[in-house]
Amino acid sequence: MLNAKALDIELELVRLARRDAEAAGCEVEALIRQVQQFAPGRQRLLFLVDCGEADDPTAAERVN
Numbered sequence: 001m002l003n004a005k006a007l008d009i010e011l012e013l014v015r016l017a018r019r020d021a022e023a024a025g026c027e028v029e030a031l032i033r034q035v036q037q038f039a040p041g042r043q044r045l046l047f048l049v050d051c052g053e054a055d056d057p058t059a060a061e062r063v064n
Helices: 004-036 059-063
Strands: none
Touching: none
């Protein structure tokens, strides 16, 4: 014999699992769109090196 209460509980759990799966699918689709729209070269890094003053004659001595 079927237990209607247990069947209702199981059906609700299945619905919740389906909603979770749909939400996860939406998140994956959003990540896929981000990867597809990635444009390399927009970000730049700048490295600055302080080599001392060009007019300072002792600058070469400090480097060596």
